[in-house]
Amino acid sequence: MTPIPVLDPDDPRIAAFRDVKERDLTGRQGLFVAEGEVVLRVLASEASRSAPVAVLIAEKRLEGLRQVLERLPQHVPVHVAPQAVLNAVAGFDLHRGILALGRKPEPVDAGALLDGLPERAVVVAACGIGNHDNIGGLFRNAAAFGAGAVLLDRTCCDPFYRKAIRVSVGAVLRTPMATGLTAEAMVDLLQGREFDVLALTPSAEQTLAELQAGRRTAVLLGSEGPGLPREIIARCRPVGIRMAGGFDSLNVAATSAVALHHLTTTASEG
Amino acid sequence: MTPIPVLDPDDPRIAAFRDVKERDLTGRQGLFVAEGEVVLRVLASEASRSAPVAVLIAEKRLEGLRQVLERLPQHVPVHVAPQAVLNAVAGFDLHRGILALGRKPEPVDAGALLDGLPERAVVVAACGIGNHDNIGGLFRNAAAFGAGAVLLDRTCCDPFYRKAIRVSVGAVLRTPMATGLTAEAMVDLLQGREFDVLALTPSAEQTLAELQAGRRTAVLLGSEGPGLPREIIARCRPVGIRMAGGFDSLNVAATSAVALHHLTTTASEG
Numbered sequence: 389m390t391p392i393p394v395l396d397p398d399d400p401r402i403a404a405f406r407d408v409k410e411r412d413l414t415g416r417q418g419l420f421v422a423e424g425e426v427v428l429r430v431l432a433s434e435a436s437r438s439a440p441v442a443v444l445i446a447e448k449r450l451e452g453l454r455q456v457l458e459r460l461p462q463h464v465p466v467h468v469a470p471q472a473v474l475n476a477v478a479g480f481d482l483h484r485g486i487l488a489l490g491r492k493p494e495p496v497d498a499g500a501l502l503d504g505l506p507e508r509a510v511v512v513a514a515c516g517i518g519n520h521d522n523i524g525g526l527f528r529n530a531a532a533f534g535a536g537a538v539l540l541d542r543t544c545c546d547p548f549y550r551k552a553i554r555v556s557v558g559a560v561l562r563t564p565m566a567t568g569l570t571a572e573a574m575v576d577l578l579q580g581r582e583f584d585v586l587a588l589t590p591s592a593e594q595t596l597a598e599l600q601a602g603r604r605t606a607v608l609l610g611s612e613g614p615g616l617p618r619e620i621i622a623r624c625r626p627v628g629i630r631m632a633g634g635f636d637s638l639n640v641a642a643t644s645a646v647a648l649h650h651l652t653t654t655a656s657e658g
Numbered sequence: 659m660t661p662i663p664v665l666d667p668d669d670p671r672i673a674a675f676r677d678v679k680e681r682d683l684t685g686r687q688g689l690f691v692a693e694g695e696v697v698l699r700v701l702a703s704e705a706s707r708s709a710p711v712a713v714l715i716a717e718k719r720l721e722g723l724r725q726v727l728e729r730l731p732q733h734v735p736v737h738v739a740p741q742a743v744l745n746a747v748a749g750f751d752l753h754r755g756i757l758a759l760g761r762k763p764e765p766v767d768a769g770a771l772l773d774g775l776p777e778r779a780v781v782v783a784a785c786g787i788g789n790h791d792n793i794g795g796l797f798r799n800a801a802a803f804g805a806g807a808v809l810l811d812r813t814c815c816d817p818f819y820r821k822a823i824r825v826s827v828g829a830v831l832r833t834p835m836a837t838g839l840t841a842e843a844m845v846d847l848l849q850g851r852e853f854d855v856l857a858l859t860p861s862a863e864q865t866l867a868e869l870q871a872g873r874r875t876a877v878l879l880g881s882e883g884p885g886l887p888r889e890i891i892a893r894c895r896p897v898g899i900r901m902a903g904g905f906d907s908l909n910v911a912a913t914s915a916v917a918l919h920h921l922t923t924t925a926s927e928g
Contacts, residue, residue, distance in 0.1 A: 400672060526910065526911065529908070529912060531902065533902055557907055597919070610822075630919075631802045639795065641912060645908065645912035645916050646915050649920070652900070652902075653866075
């Protein structure tokens with residue numbers, strides 16, 4: 389790793405890092421921008437399913453990051469700039485001083501992804517999650533509890549959005565996922581592979597706490613507010629989380645953590 | 659409730675709503691600003707421990723909110739302004755179109771608060787949580803699982819910060835809390851009242867899943883990163899959440915949800 393000094397915000401070599409926030413919204417043709425040390429560590433690790441493309445860091449961060457940067461493939465340029473140049477390029481005060489450009493993995497066929505899972509597995513499936521904090525939280529929890537895959541229906545927002553990656557502490561980069569499905573197709577694929585699909589919904593009679601996880605379980609989550617479509621719930625096993633009277637509201641990422649913890653700690657040995 | 663039309667952003671009657679973001683940071687001498695319909699509903703309800711002081715809404719929201727606004731005490735002025743005036747006062751585009759000014763409740767003595775809890779109770783106690791999303795999430799989860807109180811040590815951030823209230827979906831306004839304690843004092847107060855204080859820490863040998871909740875339990879949470887101070891952990895029962903290898907990281911709000919769900923669903927009858 390040979391750091392490349394950059395002193396001009398208009399240097400074409402760092403054009404991909406320009407106007408980060410605006411381009412978060414318009415997309416980057418298969419690339420994504422990630423920020424911060426935690427995420428860079430994942431991107432530079434073997435666990436990452438996304439390839440690093442380029443890095444731009446503040447001068448002051450170089451020494452502390454040298455070990456991580458050495459793990460990047462040789463061909464990945466590491467640009468180093470004064471903080472003011474970094475801020476000018478990004479378009480905002482980039483306190484973290486670390487930006488990385490990565491390439492999204494090739495789309496994965498959801499059926500093939502599920503076929504590749506072990507006999508015992510937990511999968512997270514989500515419909516209509518439009519909030520990047522929540523998508524990030526889902527991935528973080530999926531990784532924390534060892535979910536084998538995350539499936540997102542076509543109405544979920546992009547998990548490779550900068551904030552979602554950050555909130556996931558990099559889990560978005562390492563967790564096997566399939567996106568772009570319909571909710572019906574997700575349920576079909578899962579049930580066709582003997583997954584017990586739990587539709588998390590406050591309307592359920594069965595509570596999560598009563599449930600003992602079987603061999604293969606999928607946690608199906610809907611967006612806050614509308615929740616899962618009724619016809620989807622009807623095709624799955626509806627499960628609710630018992631809450632205190634008068635305040636039956638749990639954030640969807642928190643719901644995923646509660647469900648995954650319960651399932652991974654009660655899984656039967658049979 | 660008689661709506662008061664306001665057409666001038668500089669109208670002194672709505673001065674308290676001026677420059678919302680800047681004044682979030684400097685404080686408002688015992689008052690707070692909250693936003694959005696969900697939070698307004700809590701503030702206008704009997705469950706709120708905070709008194710509403712004034713409301714400012716966009717004209718387009720008046721009809722839809724009439725029922726909620728009728729629940730406010732007569733003396734609380736409801737200012738109604740065109741969206742552009744609202745944006746000019748607040749200093750940013752206030753899509754939600756709803757701002758409310760409230761008064762923080764009088765500080766509560768933590769010992770008295772705990773003395774007032776029933777024989778069976780779960781309490782959330784937090785040290786060093788500096789992130790408003792996390793504080794908001796803690797309160798939301800505490801309310802969802804019926805925690806009797808929230809204790810915050812003096813290094814936690816202000817739960818009455820606008821974003822924390824919003825993320826809590828109003829739980830900050832209704833959950834009994836005591837703040838400003840040292841971590842040591844919190845543990846003393848809890849243990850003096852027969853609470854089993856669970857220090858949530860990845861370093862613990864005992865896992866949460868193995869634990870059956872007793873009559874009175876406190877969930878003690880530290881900040882992400884440093885976690886709970888070692889000397890505090892040593893005085894409590896250390897408990898860990900089992901996670902998948904290589905990714906032992908759970909957000910503190912998610913941790914609270916997992917712990918509260920486990921405790922409230924496994925509480926012994928004895």
